[in-house]
Amino acid sequence: MTVLQVEHLNKAFGGLTVTDDVTFALSAGERMAIIGPNGAGKTTLVNQIGGVLRSDSGRIHLNGVNVTEWPSHRRVGHGLIRTFQISRLAPDIPALDQVALAIHQRDGSIGHMWRNKNAYTAVIEEAEHILADLQLSRVARHSPAEMAYGDQRLVEIALALALKPKVLLLDEPMAGVPRSEAQLVLDALDKLPADLAVVIIEHDMDLVFRFAQRILVLANGAVLADGTPDEIRRNEVVRQVYLGSEAQV
Amino acid sequence: DTVKVGIIGPFSGPFAHYGKLFKDGAESYLKQQGGKFAGHDIEIIYRDSGGPNPSGVKTAAQELIVSDRVDYLGGIVFTPNAMAVAPLVQESKTPTVIFNAATSSITPKSDYLVRTSYTLWQVTVPIARWAHEQGIKKVVTAVSDYAPGVDGETAFKEEFTRLGGEVVESIRMPLNTNDFSPFAQRIKASGAEAVYVFLPGGPPSLGFVNAYNENGLREAGIEFLGTAEMDEFDLQKFGDAALGLKTAFHYSAAHDSDANREFKKAMKAQAADALENYASVGAYDGMHIIHKMVEATDGKKDGDKAIEAIKGYEWESPRGPAKIDPETRHITQNVYLREVERDGDILVNTEIENFGMQPDHGLKK
Amino acid sequence: MSMLLEVKALEAGYGPLTVLHEVSFSVAPGERVCLLGRNGVGKSTTLKSVMNLTQYRAGSVYWQGHDITRLSTVERARRGIGYVPQTRDVFPSLTVEENLIAGLRNRPRSEVQKAYELFPRLYERRNNGGQALSGGEQQMLSVARTLLGEPQLLLLDEPLEGLAPIICEELMHAFDKLSREQHVAIVLVEQKVQEALKFAQRALVLDHGAVVHESGTAELINNPTILDRYIAVAE
C-alpha cells in the first residue's frame, strides 16, 4: 500500500532549480534512503514534503489524501514527521520535557490548562521510555545547551519517535552521532512498527547500505537513480558523481 | 508644635521644572516670614507626583495625610491628579491649595479645595472680548489637544461668537507634535485675522512660535492671541521671534508693584536661579493662603474653620489685587493684556492693558 | 625538536562544569594527530580550549615555546591557529564570498580564489546568503574560510560530517596535501575512525575528559581492546 506519493515536484530558488520533476512513491513499511551530492536538493525535498517549503508545482499524497496545500502542522497531525539536518531543539528546555511536549501534542492534551503537567504520569513514563531506548536517560533532565552534539542529535530522533509517525523523514540523523551510537538509532528504528515507512538521508554509506531496502539518488535536483542497494552500488554514474572509491565498500 | 504642609508636584520626569518652581515659590514665602506662620514652625514635606498619575498621587496624598499627618496640602500641576485627591481631602477635611491645575471643574470637587492659579476660561474670555473690540472678525483657534487646550478653545469660541465674531477653524494639535509647520500653513490658509492659541510651555510653545515666524504668519499680519505661552520660564528662549506677541494672563514678572518687587526679592534670596512665573507665584500665594489659615486656626488642625477663614479673603498679590471667591474658592484676579518687549538684554511681558478683576468664567456660566 | 603546540595539564569547562581533567598533549610542526573518543567525552571541548573558547581552571598552553595561556582567541588565531568548529558556524547574514573574506583578515580579496579552487561548488554559490546553503556546502565553506587564514596548525572538528563520500575523499586529499606541502600541522577529530587513523600519524584517545591512550596510529589499529573500549568501532 502506498503511504506517500510524490508527483512531479518542482522548486527553484531564483534561477536555481533545486527540485526538478521529482516523482516517487513509498509503501507502508518501506525503508528507503535518499543520497546525492551536497546541494543536490535532498533537504529541500524533505522541506517540501514536510510542508515547510511551498512547491512551485507538483502533488504530494499522504495515505491517498492530497496534502499539497496543507500546512505543515496538519501533515504532522496525519503522521508525516521529519527531523532536521541541523539540530533544532529548544536549547534551554530539559530533554524529558521536550519529549513530553511532543507526546502531549500527539494525544491532544497540549492545550490542557488546568491539570499540573506532572500529573500526566503516562506521558512522562512514555517520554522516559523513549529516551531510555536511545540511552539518553543520563541526560534526560539536561537541556540541549549543555549536551554534547551527538546527544542532541539523538534527542531530535526521540522527539520524532514520540510523535508516533506513519512516515518518518530523517535528514542526516546520524550526523554528529558516533558509530557506536548510530547503531542505537538503527536499533530504535528497527523496533518501530513494521508498517512505518522510513526515509533516511545520509552520507555514510555503511549506514545507508545497512539500513535501506531501496535507494533514491538525487543529483542537481532530479532523480538520477532509484533501485535496490545493489543496483545503486553497481551504477556507474552514481559512482562517478557521488560515491567515488567508497563504492568498493 | 509644627504645622506640616505636604506639597505634591512633579519633582522628576518631563515636568520636573514645575517642581522646582513650586519649591522656590513656597520656600521663598516661608523664608520671608522667618520660617513661621503666626508663631508656628512650618515643615514642608515634598512628594513627587511625576506626570499625570492619579493613582500614584492619591497614594502620596493618603500617606501625607495618614502617616505624615500633614495639616495642609498644596501643589498639584495636573488636573487628573487634583481630581484624584479631591475625595481624600473631602473625607479627611484637609485644606488643600491648588498651586497650578487649571480646569474649572476642580474646586467644586471638594469643599476643602482652594486655588491660587487661574483657569483657561478666566484668561480667555477677556482676550476674546479684546479681539472683538479691535475689530477682528475672523479667528482661528489652535490649541494643544488636551483638557486645558479644549477648555481654552471652548471659552474662546463661546465668548467670541456670542459677540458676533466668527471662528473659522478650530485646530487641535496633538500634544507630542514636534513639527508645527503644517499647522502654521493651515492657519495661514484659513484666511483668519488672528489666531487664538493655547500650548503648554516648553517645546510645544517654542516650536509653535518658530513655525509662526518661519511660515510668514507674522508678515501676513495674523495676530497672535495667547495665554500662558510667553511664560517667563521659556520666554528668553524665544529670542526676537517672540517680540510683539500678545497674551492675556494673570501674572507677568514685569508687573509693576511693590508686592511683586518683594516677591522677586524673596525669590532671589531663595535661590540664584529661582524664577518668577505663574507657577512660582501660584505657590507663593498658595503659601500665603495657608499662612492665613494657620493664623485663623492658631495652628490647630481644623479644616472647616480654616476654609471659612479664607472665603472672601482679599490681599495684594504680586500679580495685583486678589480675592478668594467665597463660593467657588477660586482666585478672582486681574487679567492683563501683555506684549513681549525687549528690556535691555532680556525679554519681558509688558502689561499694556488691564481687563480688571475676573472671576472663573467657566464656573460663573 | 621544539613543539608547535603544547597543552599541559589543562583543566577547562563551561560555567561551573569542568569537562577536561588534566589534558596534556603536544603537536609538532607539520604533524598529523587525530583525537578519538565516544560521544561527549570532550573532544570538541579540547579543540575549543586550544582556541580559548572555554573557561580554564588550571594548566597551561604553549605555542612555539611561548606561554599563551592568557592570550585571547583573536591573538591565537593571528599567531597561526585555525579552527573549524563542529557546528560549522557559517555567518548566516553574510554571503558565501563575504564569509570567505572574513577569513582573510587583511589579505587581498583576490585570495578567495584559492577557496574556490578547492571547492568549485562554493564559487557557484558565492552570492548565496550563508543561511541558504545546504549542510554540506556549509561544511565546505567553514573549512575553506579557515584555510584562507593560512594557519600553521589546523584544528578540525568532524570536518567530514555531512559531506558526500566523493567530497570526503577530495577533502582528505586536500588536507594531506596541505600538511605535506605547506607543512601545516593538523589535529583531526573524526567519527569516521578508519579515515582518521588512515590520515593521522599519531592518535589520542579521550575518555571522560582525560587522555587515556596515546600512540602511533598503526599501533592503535592493532589494539582492539582500546578501540573497543573507548571508541567502540562497530566493525
Add this chain to the structure above:
Amino acid sequence: MQLFSNILIDGIVYGMVLFIISVGLSVTMGLMRFINLAHGAFAMAGGYVAAWLVREEGYPFLAALVLAVLAAVVLAALLETFVFRFLYKRTELEQVLFTIGFTFAAIALANLLAGPYIQLIPLPEWLDGSMSLGDRTLPTQRVFVILMGLVVVLLLWLIIAKTRFGIWLRASVDNAPMSSSLGINIRLVQCATFAFGAGLAALGGALGAELMPLEPYYPLKYLVLMLVVVSVGGLGSVSGTLIAALVLGVIDTAGRYLASDFGTFFFYVAMILLLAWRPEGILRRH
C-alpha cells in the same frame, strides 16, 4: 495642489530630521544587535555639548558640531570598553533594563548639571534665515539637515556594504566566538561601531534640536519615535531607515494638515500597516 506640495515639502523635511536622530540607533540595534535604549542619552549629550560650546564658549556652529560628535564618540568608546561590552552577551531584556537605567541616570545628571531647562543651540547667521520656495518658505537650517542626512546615508552605505570593516562587523554580530577564531578583532570592531553609533546620535541630537528641543527628559521623550522609525525601516538597514523616516514624516505631516483631531492616530495606524506588511523592515521581503 498647494496643499499637496506643502504636505510633501514639510513631510520630507520632517522625515529627514527623523532619519538623522534615528539612524544611529539602527546601527547599534541592527548591526550590533544591542538593544540600546540609551541612544537618546548620547543624542542628548551631543546636543548639550554643542549648545554649551556655541552658547557659552563662543565656538562657531560647525566646529561645535564636530566637537560634540567627537565628544560623544570618545564618551561612548570609554563606556563601551568599561561597561556596555559586558552586556552584549546578556539577554535582550537585560539590555533593556540596563540601558533604561542608564537613561534614567543620564536624565538625572542632565537635570543636576544644567537644570530642567531647554538648551538652545544658537544658529549661525548662514543657517538662521529662510529660503524661499515659490510661494512658501523653508528654514535654511532644515535644508542643512537634509544635506547632512544625505551625507550620512552615503557614508554608512559605503562603510557597511563596501568595506571589510562592514563584513567584520556583521560577522562579529552573527557569531562573536567564531569571528575571534578567524582572527577578527571583535573588540575593536564592536567598540568602534558602538562609538560610531553614538557619534551619529550626537549629530542627530544637535541637528534635530530645532524640532526636538534638548532638555533632560529628551532621551525618553523621543525614544518611541526613534524606535518606530528604526523598526519600520528594518534593523540595521540604512536605506530602510531613510525611507521609513520619509514615509512616516510625510504621513504624520499629512495627518496634521488633514485630520489633526485624530492626533497621532494616523501615525500609529501607518506604522501598524507598514510593520504588518513588512515586519522585518520596509525594504525586506519575507
Add this chain to the structure above:
Amino acid sequence: MPIASYSLGAGANRARFAWLGYVLALVVMFALYWFLPGSLLMLTHIAIMAILVMSLDLVTGYAGLPTLGHAAMFGMGAYSAGLFAKHFSPDPLLGLLVGAGSGALIAFISGLFLVRYQGLAFLMLTIAVTLILQSLANSFQGITGGDNGLTGYDISPLLGQFNFDMFGVTGYWYSMIAMLVCYAVLRRIMRSPFGLCCVGIRENRERMAANGTRIYPHLVRLYVIAGFFAGVAGALSAQVTQVVSLDSLGFELSAEALVMLVLGGLGTLNGAIIGTTLYSVIHHYAATANPFHWLFVIGGLLMLVVFLPKGILNRFMNRIGRNVLSLIGRGT
C-alpha cells in the same frame, strides 16, 4: 537568566503543602496591615501592579514576546470598570468581572493580529495599539473625561459590608486577596501542559511547529488570559482610586511593568511579585527621601541589578522565594 525550571516529579510532594504557603502569605498580609498602617495604599498599589506584572509575565516571560503595550489591557479594564460603576452598577465584584472581561476582549481583538509577529515588530505593534487606544480615549472626552480623567463614580461596599474608606483598609484587603487568587490561578495554568507549550514556543518555534503544534491559537489564548488578568488589575485600580486617567493606557505604565518584571526575573510568577515589590518599595523610599534626584537611585538600581553576579541575585531571589512564596510552590 535561567528561566522556568521544569524539573518533573519534584512538584508532586510540594503541592500537598501548597496551602501552607497561602496561609503564610495571609499571615504576611496581616502583619503588614498591623505594622504599616500608613502604607496601605502603597501596598495596595503594589498588589495591583503585581497582578499586572504577572499578566505581563505570561506574554513576555513565558511566551518570550516582549511588549511595551501591556497597558492597553490594563487601561481597558480600568475604563470599563469605571464606566460600569458610573452608569450601571457600583458593585465592586461585578465591576471587577466587567474589567477583566473587557481586558480579555481587547486582548482577543488585538491579539488576533499581534501574535502573528515576534521580536521588535511585536514590541512596536503593541506600543502602537496602546497609543491608539490612548488617543481614542483622549478623543472621546464625553465618555472618558479625556485627560481630566474619569471621575465621579462611587463603588458600593464590598460584599455589602466593607466601605472603601479613606485609609484604604478595604482596598488593601480587596487587592491583596485578588492578587493571591490571581497568583494561584495563574500558577496553576502555567504549570499545565499548556504552560509548557508556551515555554516551548518561546524557546524554539520551529521545533514546536515540527511537532505539529500550531503556534498561533496557543498564543492568542495566552494573550487573552493575560488580557483578562491585566483587566483585573485595571479594574482594581479604577475601583480603589476611583479615578481613571489616560496614563492607564500609557507607554510609561507598560515600560514600568516591564522593568519590574525583568528586575524580578522572567518566567516565574514569584519573580513578577518580587520584582514589583522591590521596584515599588525602592522607588517609594527613594522618591520620598529625595523627590528631586531619586531617578539616580532607580537608574543605578537597574544598572546594578544587571551587573550583580548572577549567583548573588539568584541566591537572594531564591531565598526570598523559598521563605516567603515558595511554600506555595516553586517557580512555575
